[in-house]
Each structure stands twice: as structure tokens, then as C-alpha cells.
Amino acid sequence: MTEEIPFLGLKGTYQELQDELDAAYKRVMLSGWYILGSEVEAFEKEFAAYCGVNHCIGVGNGLEALSLILHAYGIGKDDEVIVPANTYIASWLAVSHNGATPVPVEPDEYTYNINPSLLERAITPKTKAIMAVHLYGQTADMDPINALAAKYHLKVIEDAAQAHGALYKGRKAGSLGHAAGFSFYPGKNLGAFGDGGAVLTNDTHLAELVRKLRNYGSGTKYYNDIIGFNSRLDELQAAFLRVKLPRLDGWNERRRKIAALYQEGLRQTSLIQPIIPEWAVPVWHLYVVRSENRDLLQHRLYEAGIHTMIHYPIPSHLQKAYSPMQLTQGAFPLTETIQSEVLSLPIGPHLSPADHARIVKTVCEILT
Numbered sequence: 001m002t003e004e005i006p007f008l009g010l011k012g013t014y015q016e017l018q019d020e021l022d023a024a025y026k027r028v029m030l031s032g033w034y035i036l037g038s039e040v041e042a043f044e045k046e047f048a049a050y051c052g053v054n055h056c057i058g059v060g061n062g063l064e065a066l067s068l069i070l071h072a073y074g075i076g077k078d079d080e081v082i083v084p085a086n087t088y089i090a091s092w093l094a095v096s097h098n099g100a101t102p103v104p105v106e107p108d109e110y111t112y113n114i115n116p117s118l119l120e121r122a123i124t125p126k127t128k129a130i131m132a133v134h135l136y137g138q139t140a141d142m143d144p145i146n147a148l149a150a151k152y153h154l155k156v157i158e159d160a161a162q163a164h165g166a167l168y169k170g171r172k173a174g175s176l177g178h179a180a181g182f183s184f185y186p187g188k189n190l191g192a193f194g195d196g197g198a199v200l201t202n203d204t205h206l207a208e209l210v211r212k213l214r215n216y217g218s219g220t221k222y223y224n225d226i227i228g229f230n231s232r233l234d235e236l237q238a239a240f241l242r243v244k245l246p247r248l249d250g251w252n253e254r255r256r257k258i259a260a261l262y263q264e265g266l267r268q269t270s271l272i273q274p275i276i277p278e279w280a281v282p283v284w285h286l287y288v289v290r291s292e293n294r295d296l297l298q299h300r301l302y303e304a305g306i307h308t309m310i311h312y313p314i315p316s317h318l319q320k321a322y323s324p325m326q327l328t329q330g331a332f333p334l335t336e337t338i339q340s341e342v343l344s345l346p347i348g349p350h351l352s353p354a355d356h357a358r359i360v361k362t363v364c365e366i367l368t
């Protein structure tokens with residue numbers, strides 16, 4: 001039996017940082033304080049500084065980060081929010097949870113992110129915001145998105161759940177719109193050991209609102225100013241994230257090396273490889289190739305002990321959850337084609353050079 005190569009080996013992170021993570025665990029456990037304390041406060045400062053943004057509010061997860069931003073902006077019933085057709089369904093769910101309608105727009109054929117040239121025709125008098133998703137770790141083309149948003153007085157919300165540290169024209173994801181939602185789900189580039197998320201913004205008023213909304217609508221304990229929620233990053237996860245944040249750039253660099261080796265090693269194959277616009281410095285949350293024979297390729301890799309994944313196998317508009325929108329097969333043909341062809345190869349800071357070389361060699365063998 002050949003050794004299995006997992007799609008993502010999360011244990012490697014723990015093994016690399018075991019002493020520091022264990023110390024963080026002890027520190028929090030012995031503090032006797034587990035919700036909204038000094039660890040969350042410190043992490044919020046550190047992550048805001050990392051992203052180059054004034055405010056960071058730790059929340060329960062990435063979906064709620066996006067949802068709380070929309071809620072705080074008063075976006076709800078009878079409102080429309082433009083979302084990428086080609087995204088993870090959470091970007092849509094945040095809109096739906098607020099009673100607003102997601103209005104999908106097709107991606108750019110090469111970057112898979114929302115196509116700015118298709119945005120204007122999707123704007124109606126009901127449009128309140130554009131949700132820009134930085135899919136696979138590469139930012140959306142933000143300048144034209146922000147320009148249109150300014151023209152129509154729309155909010156620009158970044159779904160930065162896959163883009164911790166990614167750059168657009170030298171600026172960090174999370175600082176590119178009015179507000180951004182991050183996820184610290186374990187598999188993300190900056191992941192906790194459980195759920196977690198954050199809202200990033202330079203909008204002081206929004207920051208104050210989200211800070212209350214995440215905590216029962218309360219700024220001062222037992223004084224409730226607004227109808228709030230309970231969505232908080234917890235102390236333990238914040239303490240772990242503080243250990244990992246200083247490593248993020250190094251880990252992203254490691255991902256870039258692996259991506260470059262994939263580009264080089266798979267150049268002779270029939271695969272469509274990721275394209276990097278000159279303004280983007282991606283962080284390679286995923287390394288996604290395209291093949292018309294995707295399912296066969298995935299199956300053959302699996303037989304060779306190499307685990308891959310599909311991001312995403314069913315577009316949001318064809319999910320049962322969105323059947324009331326009555327969007328059928330063919331409604332977003334480019335998204336449907338992309339999602340029928342994409343395959344995510346293993347990538348991560350702890351993927352060994354030997355395993356990586358084996359993946360490249362096996363893909364080349366299967367395709368020749």
C-alpha cells in the first residue's frame with residue numbers, strides 16, 4: 001500500500017507549534033475567563049494591525065461575520081445584494097439570513113472571481129451592497145467594484161474567508177471595501193482549532209454596532225441597546241490565533257512556493273491552471289485546476305492515494321436550499337462549467353516536498 005496523501009493535514013500545525021499552543025491553552029484555562037476577555041481584545045488589535053484596518057471584532061464564525069455586517073448596515077427585506085454566482089454558499093446565506101435577496105453575477109473566466117464588467121446590469125433600485133468574494137485566496141478585482149459602488153452608493157463587503165494576507169495592488173484583503181468578514185475555520189489559511197470569525201472595518205460606527213450585535217446588543221453588561229445576537233470569538237480560540245498569526249506570512253509563502261512548483265510541473269499537461277493578474281498576490285487557500293475529465297482524474301488520483309476536493313460541486317443557485325429562487329440549470333452557465341471542471345489539489349504549509357513531487361508526477365502520468 002502506498003502512503004495516503006490527505007487533502008489537508010491539519011495536525012502539522014499543532015505539531016509545529018505544540019509548546020506555544022499548549023502554553024496558550026494553559027494560560028486561558030488558568031485565567032478562569034473564557035468569553036470576551038484579554039485574549040480576544042489582543043487578537044482583535046493584532047489582526048486589525050495585520051490587515052491595516054482600524055477595527056477588528058471577533059465573532060462566532062465567518063458566516064456570522066458577513067451576516068452581522070449586512071444586519072448592521074440595515075440591509076434586509078426588499079433589499080438586494082449582489083453576490084458571485086461562483087462562490088461558497090455561505091456568501092449567499094449571509095444575505096438570505098437577513099431577509100435580503102442574493103443577486104448572482106457570473107465570474108471572470110480566468111480568475112473565477114466576480115466579473116466587474118457584468119456588475120452594472122445587475123444593479124437595481126433595490127441593490128444595497130456588493131459582496132466581493134476573494135475565492136481560492138486571490139482577491140477580486142476591487143477597483144472597478146468600488147468605483148461602481150461609489151456611483152450607486154452601495155456598500156462593498158469583502159468575503160475574505162479564503163484570503164488572510166492576500167494582496168490587491170499592495171493592500172491587504174480585509175481593507176479593500178467598507179467592511180470584511182473573515183473565517184477562522186480550521187482549514188483556512190489562518191485557522192483556529194474550532195470555529196471563529198471576525199469583522200474588519202475602518203467604519204467606526206459599523207464597528208460599534210457589530211461589537212454590540214455580537215453580544216446581545218449590549219455595550220455594558222445588562223444594558224441592551226439593540227436587539228442583538230450571541231456570536232463571539234472565544235478566548236481559547238483567540239489565544240490560539242495569536243500564536244498562529246505571526247506565522248501566517250511564512251505559511252502563505254510556503255503555499256506560494258508549492259503553487260509555483262505546481263504551475264511549473266503541470267505546464268505540459270492539458271489542465272487549465274490558475275491565472276494570476278499582475279495586481280494580485282494570492283495566498284493560495286486552494287490550488288484549483290480545471291479539466292474536462294475532472295471526475296476521472298479525481299478518481300485516478302484517489303486510487304493512487306492522493307486526496308483531492310471539489311470547490312464546489314454544486315453551484316449555490318442549483319442547491320435545494322435556493323430552489324425557491326427558481327434558477328435552473330443553465331442560468332449561470334460559466335459558473336456551472338467551472339464547477340463541473342474544477343479540482344483542488346493538496347496545498348498547505350505542511351505538505352512535504354516529497355508528497356508534492358509525488359502529486360505532480362502522478363497527475364502527469366494520468367494525463368499522458
Ligand SMILES: *Cc1c(COP(=O)(O)O)cnc(C)c1O
Pocket residue numbers: 061062063064087088090091133159161162182183184185195196197
Ligand atoms: C469558509 C467560508 C465562509 C464561512 O466561514 P465559516 O467560518 O465556516 O462560517 C464564507 N465564505 C467563504 C468563501 C468561505 O470559504
